[in-house]
Structures are given as C-alpha cells and as structure tokens.
Amino acid sequence: MNYNEIAENIIELKNSDLEFREKLIESGKLGDGYNQEMAEIHNKNAKTLNEIIDKIGYPTVDKVGKEANEAAWLIIQHSIGQPNFMKKCVQLLDIAVKQNKANSKNLAYLTDRIAVCANKPQLYGTQFDWDENGELSPNLFDDLKMVNQRRKSIGLNSIEEQTELIRKQAKKNQQSPPTDFKRRKKEIEEWKKIVGWI
Known part of the structure; x- marks a missing residue:
C-alpha cells in the first residue's frame, strides 16, 4: 500500500474543491445557494475518498500525514449531499480521535455539520x-x-x-x-x- 500516493491523491481532491470555492468567492457567488458544479465536485470527491477509506480505513495522521488527514476531513465536511458517507466517517473519526490519531476539533465540526443537516x-x-x-x-x-x-x-x-x-x-x-x-x-x-x- 503506497500511503504517499494516497496522501497526494487526497490533497489533490481538496485542492480542486478549494480552487472552485475561490472562483465562487471572486465572482461573488459563494452565498447564492449550493452551486451545482460545486455539488458535483463534493460528490465526486466523497466517492473517491470513500473508496480510499474502504481500502485503508480512516486516513489518520500516522497513515497519510497531517496535511492529507486535514484534507480528508475537509472533503468529508463538504460532502453534504452524501449523508451515509458523512455518518460513516464521523464514527471512524470518533475512533481515530480517541486513539489520538486525528483532531478533536475536526470531530466537533463534523458532528455539528451532521446535526445541522439533520435539523x-x-x-x-x-x-x-x-x-x-x-x-x-x-x-x-x-x-x-x-x-x-x-x-x-x-x-x-x-x-x-x-x-x-x-x-x-x-x-x-x-x-x-x-x-x-x-x-x-x-x-x-x-x-x-x-x-x-x-
């Protein structure tokens, strides 16, 4: 298992997300509802990350490094069109936090995001x-x-x-x-x- 390659892949997914977000900010369209193209990026990233998680488990710091671990969290945080994926990830992240292999702040943000989506x-x-x-x-x-x-x-x-x-x-x-x-x-x-x- 090439964890370096996996880490690079996760970081690339995050970068595609943030680059498009930056375009929305520059054009003043970030607050205009959930942009369709952004939703497609989020769903595509979630699908790819889900495949990675099925292979290696949650992308913890010890497996993929700090940058890719943070990138994975951001991808999950933005995958609001994928409730089952987010719920699966919050459970895995909770375990990783208890093992000191992930950030407790990220767990707080993801827990809240899921709560808000579920009213x-x-x-x-x-x-x-x-x-x-x-x-x-x-x-x-x-x-x-x-x-x-x-x-x-x-x-x-x-x-x-x-x-x-x-x-x-x-x-x-x-x-x-x-x-x-x-x-x-x-x-x-x-x-x-x-x-x-x-």
Whole structure:
C-alpha cells in the first residue's frame, strides 16, 4: 500500500474543491445557494475518498500525514449531499480521535455539520448561516453555557468570539444575506429531503 500516493491523491481532491470555492468567492457567488458544479465536485470527491477509506480505513495522521488527514476531513465536511458517507466517517473519526490519531476539533465540526443537516441542535456551535435579520449566526444549538464549555474543552474560542470572526470574514469575502430568507430556508429543507437528511 503506497500511503504517499494516497496522501497526494487526497490533497489533490481538496485542492480542486478549494480552487472552485475561490472562483465562487471572486465572482461573488459563494452565498447564492449550493452551486451545482460545486455539488458535483463534493460528490465526486466523497466517492473517491470513500473508496480510499474502504481500502485503508480512516486516513489518520500516522497513515497519510497531517496535511492529507486535514484534507480528508475537509472533503468529508463538504460532502453534504452524501449523508451515509458523512455518518460513516464521523464514527471512524470518533475512533481515530480517541486513539489520538486525528483532531478533536475536526470531530466537533463534523458532528455539528451532521446535526445541522439533520435539523438537530449542534453541540459545539461551529456551523453558521444567515438569520432573518441578515446576520450570520450559529445554527440551532442546545445550551449556550454547555456549548462554550465543550468548545473550551477542545481549544475553541467562545461562540460569541467566533460569531464576530465569522461575520468579519463574510464581509471580507463580500458575502451578503439571501434576498429572500424564507424562500432560501424552504429550498434548503427541500434539498435535505431530496438527499436523505430528513
């Protein structure tokens, strides 16, 4: 098994994702719903990574190195059109974190992403979206005090500090809220049903 080759492959997948994301940012289209071409990249990357995981297990740091391990997580995090793959990966990542072979912050982000997709409260408050006031705010979470305790336990800043950072970054990337908030919410819920989250 050539782990170096596998690592390079995973990093290439991540780069194709981020390069296209950069194009969307430059054209001011990042916030305009889930771009079809981006969805295709995410699904293709998920399929390839799933094949790799079936061969080598979760791409932990000891197998593929830190960069490819982080790249694998990003691919999983972006594979929102593949609920079964994400759920499979969060279980594998949980095991890897318990064995000190992966990053606990990545597990927090993936756990929250899955919760948000399934319309459940997040545990760490890592996932944000536009609210009805046109501000980026954390998606539904269970309890502010508990969320901040969990965040602190894995080395994340408070949810209040993170909210400020996320909003600054959105301004820098010239992201703006949806023109029709209710329509966007409806479209997201319909998409979740189509791909099998709810």
